[in-house]
Amino acid sequence: MSLQLTSVQRGPAVAGLLIALFLLLFLVVPVGQVIFVAFQDPHTGEATIINFVDFFRNSLFRESFFNSFYVASMSVVIASIISMPLAYFTTRFNFGGTALIQTLGIIPLIMPPFVGAVAMQLLFGANGSVNLLLDEWFGFTVPFMEGLNGVIFVESIHYFPFILINLSAALSNIDRSMEESAQNLGANGLRLFRRIVFPLAMPGYVAGAALVFIKVFDDLGTPLLLNVNTMLAPQAYLRVTSIGISDPMGYVISVILVAFSLLSLWVSMRALKGKDYATVQKGGGGLMKRDLRSWEKVGCYGVVILILLLVLSPHFGLLLLSFGTIWSYAVLPDAFTIAHYITVFSTATQYITNTLLYAGLAALFDVILATAIAYVVWRTDLVGRKWLDYGATAALAVPGVVIGIGYLRTFHSVDVPLIDQPLASWWVIIVIAMTVRRLPYALRSCVAAIQQVSVMLEEAAENLGATKSRTVWRIVIPLMSGGILAGFVTSFATAAVELSATIMLVSRETDAPLAYGIYEFMQSAAGRGPGAALGVIAVLFVGIGTYASHVIIERSNKVREPKSIIAEET
Amino acid sequence: MMTNAHEPAGVVIEDLNLSFGDTHVLKGVDLTINQGEFFAFLGPSGSGKSTLLRAIAGFGPTPTGRILIQGHDIADLPPWKRDVGMVFQSYALWPHMTVRKNVAFGLEERSLPKLEINERVEKALDMVGLVDLADRRPSQLSGGQQQRIALARTIVIEPKVLLLDEPLSNLDANLRIQMRRDIRELQQKLQLTTIFVTHDQEEANTTSDRMAVLDQGVIQQVGAPIELYDNPANLFVAKFLGTANIIKGSVITNESSLVFRTDRGMDIALNQGYTHGRSIVFRPQNVDVCAAGTGAGDEHAKLNGKIEHMEFLGSIIRYGVDVNGDTVLVDHAHKMGESIFQVGDSVDLLVDRESILVLAA
Numbered sequence: 001m002s003l004q005l006t007s008v009q010r011g012p013a014v015a016g017l018l019i020a021l022f023l024l025l026f027l028v029v030p031v032g033q034v035i036f037v038a039f040q041d042p043h044t045g046e047a048t049i050i051n052f053v054d055f056f057r058n059s060l061f062r063e064s065f066f067n068s069f070y071v072a073s074m075s076v077v078i079a080s081i082i083s084m085p086l087a088y089f090t091t092r093f094n095f096g097g098t099a100l101i102q103t104l105g106i107i108p109l110i111m112p113p114f115v116g117a118v119a120m121q122l123l124f125g126a127n128g129s130v131n132l133l134l135d136e137w138f139g140f141t142v143p144f145m146e147g148l149n150g151v152i153f154v155e156s157i158h159y160f161p162f163i164l165i166n167l168s169a170a171l172s173n174i175d176r177s178m179e180e181s182a183q184n185l186g187a188n189g190l191r192l193f194r195r196i197v198f199p200l201a202m203p204g205y206v207a208g209a210a211l212v213f214i215k216v217f218d219d220l221g222t223p224l225l226l227n228v229n230t231m232l233a234p235q236a237y238l239r240v241t242s243i244g245i246s247d248p249m250g251y252v253i254s255v256i257l258v259a260f261s262l263l264s265l266w267v268s269m270r271a272l273k274g275k276d277y278a279t280v281q282k283g284g285g286g287l288m289k290r291d292l293r294s295w296e297k298v299g300c301y302g303v304v305i306l307i308l309l310l311v312l313s314p315h316f317g318l319l320l321l322s323f324g325t326i327w328s329y330a331v332l333p334d335a336f337t338i339a340h341y342i343t344v345f346s347t348a349t350q351y352i353t354n355t356l357l358y359a360g361l362a363a364l365f366d367v368i369l370a371t372a373i374a375y376v377v378w379r380t381d382l383v384g385r386k387w388l389d390y391g392a393t394a395a396l397a398v399p400g401v402v403i404g405i406g407y408l409r410t411f412h413s414v415d416v417p418l419i420d421q422p423l424a425s426w427w428v429i430i431v432i433a434m435t436v437r438r439l440p441y442a443l444r445s446c447v448a449a450i451q452q453v454s455v456m457l458e459e460a461a462e463n464l465g466a467t468k469s470r471t472v473w474r475i476v477i478p479l480m481s482g483g484i485l486a487g488f489v490t491s492f493a494t495a496a497v498e499l500s501a502t503i504m505l506v507s508r509e510t511d512a513p514l515a516y517g518i519y520e521f522m523q524s525a526a527g528r529g530p531g532a533a534l535g536v537i538a539v540l541f542v543g544i545g546t547y548a549s550h551v552i553i554e555r556s557n558k559v560r561e562p563k564s565i566i567a568e569e570t
Numbered sequence: 571m572m573t574n575a576h577e578p579a580g581v582v583i584e585d586l587n588l589s590f591g592d593t594h595v596l597k598g599v600d601l602t603i604n605q606g607e608f609f610a611f612l613g614p615s616g617s618g619k620s621t622l623l624r625a626i627a628g629f630g631p632t633p634t635g636r637i638l639i640q641g642h643d644i645a646d647l648p649p650w651k652r653d654v655g656m657v658f659q660s661y662a663l664w665p666h667m668t669v670r671k672n673v674a675f676g677l678e679e680r681s682l683p684k685l686e687i688n689e690r691v692e693k694a695l696d697m698v699g700l701v702d703l704a705d706r707r708p709s710q711l712s713g714g715q716q717q718r719i720a721l722a723r724t725i726v727i728e729p730k731v732l733l734l735d736e737p738l739s740n741l742d743a744n745l746r747i748q749m750r751r752d753i754r755e756l757q758q759k760l761q762l763t764t765i766f767v768t769h770d771q772e773e774a775n776t777t778s779d780r781m782a783v784l785d786q787g788v789i790q791q792v793g794a795p796i797e798l799y800d801n802p803a804n805l806f807v808a809k810f811l812g813t814a815n816i817i818k819g820s821v822i823t824n825e826s827s828l829v830f831r832t833d834r835g836m837d838i839a840l841n842q843g844y845t846h847g848r849s850i851v852f853r854p855q856n857v858d859v860c861a862a863g864t865g866a867g868d869e870h871a872k873l874n875g876k877i878e879h880m881e882f883l884g885s886i887i888r889y890g891v892d893v894n895g896d897t898v899l900v901d902h903a904h905k906m907g908e909s910i911f912q913v914g915d916s917v918d919l920l921v922d923r924e925s926i927l928v929l930a931a
Contacts (some may be wrong), residue, residue: 008648459629460662462649464676464727470650474675478666 116314170204449483
């Protein structure tokens with residue numbers, strides 16, 4: 001391979017360079033800036049680890065660090081407890097509720113956890129519906145939402161599908177013959193489970209658990225809305241917004257967040273690497289299933305329905321809150337009204353229009369970038385093309401808080417010509433943050449799409465006289481259109497509820513998108529109703545988006561794709 | 571096939587070398603294919619036949635050497651400027667376009683007027699007999715129909731050369747025979763220089779005027795099918811084109827006669843004309859089997875052996891006969907009522923001396 005470009009390489013090379021420049025400017029430089037500042041003495045500017053020493057000397061930060069770690073770990077535990085029976089039922093028994101369980105795996109993902117957090121407080125808080133009933137009937141209450149418990153509760157209900165989906169996939173990929181040959185050689189019961197089923201399902205479980213851990217560890221919106229500030233992400237946010245962008249502590253926390261992100265991504269990849277345990281052979285499929293006895297059936301349905309109620313409670317609570325008049329010290333709101341929706345549509349439409357504009361633009365940029373990256377990586381032999389893929393995917397490991405802080409630091413002194421204000425406070429920066437953060441989703445979707453286009457179809461076009469660019473235009477893009485569209489919808493839906501980077505970059509109310517609006521409203525008791533109404537609108541956005549993307553993928557993929565989960569982060 | 575003296579050859583390949591990374595796939599290929607000829611590349615998988623075809627179309631790694639089409643060097647042209655029509659093994663029909671759109675594609679890329687495009691598409695579809703299906707999607711067609719559309723899509727641009735990459739391999743056996751006749755007929759009608767890649771010698775034999783047998787990136791032999799079958803240049807060609815008996819040994823010249831002495835020490839009489847060689851080759855159908863003790867004339871080399879195994883194949887019976895430690899296969903035409911030798915029977919083999927070929931290797 002020579003560095004001299006042939007004429008057919010020139011176009012892709014230019015596109016590749018532009019994308020690389022974009023990623024450098026809006027991902028590498030801001031994150032690098034954050035890391036740099038974290039290791040810099042605030043007064044002398046010298047390289048130092050004194051900031052980290054200061055961080056661990058401070059009892060508040062030590063507590064925050066411990067709390068974040070505790071909350072993330074406990075969320076994994078609770079999420080595992082919810083997922084395991086569900087995964088087990090579907091793979092072990094001929095269970096009629098399988099479709100129900102699959103639905104269970106999607107419902108939480110269509111609502112960002114911070115949206116439902118306040119509603120959960122009204123349902124499960126110290127004076128919430130459940131505890132009022134418990135107190136009335138049995139004379140005791142459960143501190144579901146007390147302090148860190150609340151964060152753990154909300155997060156695990158939201159994120160358990162990551163474990164459920166991965167674990168179910170792992171279990172159903174175990175071939176019956178694995179189990180039968182173990183039985184044939186004398187193993188059964190628990191021993192069989194411990195020696196065969198468990199090790200084979202382990203990689204899937206670990207991958208899911210690592211994802212849950214990091215999502216919770218990085219989450220900013222949920223603790224903020226539950227008013228739990230002694231955790232890392234809220235501390236970073238509070239330091240930067242209250243003390244200012246020159247305070248090193250926000251950067252130190254950012255570095256810790258990035259380090260943990262990388263660590264869990266690494267764990268998750270390690271778990272799956274070289275362990276393609278898909279043992280299903282032709283005609284086989286899944287572990288041995290057996291029919292349930294009637295009392296077992298009752299038990300199974302009981303567990304599933306209990307979890308379903310739990311999973312639906314944020315949605316249910318949010319709906320009640322959005323239609324309720326006053327809801328305080330009562331099982332249900334006093335009365336119902338549509339006043340909150342009227343308030344939203346008369347005073348807060350700018351949140352919705354801003355979101356449509358921002359998320360729409362971000363999703364558009366995402367699919368353009370993703371299509372170009374997919375083409376350059378999979379269809380050209382340019383030197384270093386893989387780095388585009390790595391670079392764009394690396395955004396997954398960068399928490400929104402870090403992007404937000406990085407942008408503030410990097411672009412507060414960059415003035416945009418003509419409009420005469422820093423780039424960091426221009427609304428376009430929010431679009432860019434959304435673009436960078438959602439690019440990995442669009443990219444995976446576009447890469448999957450281009451991999452399904454046989455190279456032969458392109459060669460046939462070239463053979464009949466179409467140049468490379470004509471071939472891209474007439475063959476590649478039309479054939480990728482399903483994946484591109486699905487990527488657009490996913491990016492749009494998830495960008496629409498992006499909070500952790502947005503919250504830092506919103507410089508004035510009129511520029512704020514939906515997620516920020518929900519956060520603002522939820523701050524005051526009076527704003528909860530309209531906030532919930534906005535929340536319902538957000539859930540509709542994401543829900544319709546997720547459904548549309550699902551339908552598009554189903555329709556365009558005749559080949560069955562391995563189950564993958566595309567989830568939002570906030 | 572006659573070559574017109576004024577007309578340059580259809581395809582000329584000169585010293586073509588090509589590598590995938592460190593793997594040298596095509597090694598100094600030289601080949602001339604006449605204008606209007608139906609030419610086959612025949613070889614086992616991995617022989618480089620498809621790679622050679624793709625190199626002509628401009629796909630794959632850039633080779634060194636020259637490729638001339640009707641006298642013009644096309645080696646530096648991108649695929650879209652070569653004017654060689656290729657039919658892909660999997661047909662490569664575009665699923666998002668109708669049959670008509672698929673066929674019209676190449677003409678649209680050439681920016682021809684709409685009217686002419688419609689006319690030529692209609693004609694091409696008519697030629698493959700699928701005008702009625704013009705508005706369907708490729709996924710609604712059978713394998714054979716898809717094959718015809720792929721063919722129509724390629725011939726509609728009136729390419730200088732038609733390249734067919736294992737076009738029949740995805741069809742079932744009956745359709746394959748029909749399709750190869752149709753392709754041959756179409757080629758004759760259009761007088762189109764055609765290169766057909768296949769690993770199936772029967773396909774190559776039945777369709778092509780001449781063929782090149784490839785192995786490990788090297789052309790082993792070029793010629794008409796019968797010529798290659800009867801006079802293989804080496805052991806590979808002999809074996810690849812059909813069942814062959816190969817016996818190792820050396821040529822011995824006595825004062826009066828010429829014999830081939832096998833490595834196991836048996837003499838086989840040869841016709842005059844050979845002076846050296848390390849092996850002899852003859853085909854099973856050129857050997858007669860008869861009960862031991864039958865007399866033989868000069869036209870036959872007589873070998874004595876014992877039946878080792880017997881396979882009834884319908885029209886023939888194939889005997890494996892142990893001759894002094896070498897196994898010789900004999901095809902005997904089966905006729906009803908004729909007696910059959912059993913395993914263990916002692917027999918005489920009469921090998922047609924004319925058919926014994928002495929090869930160097």
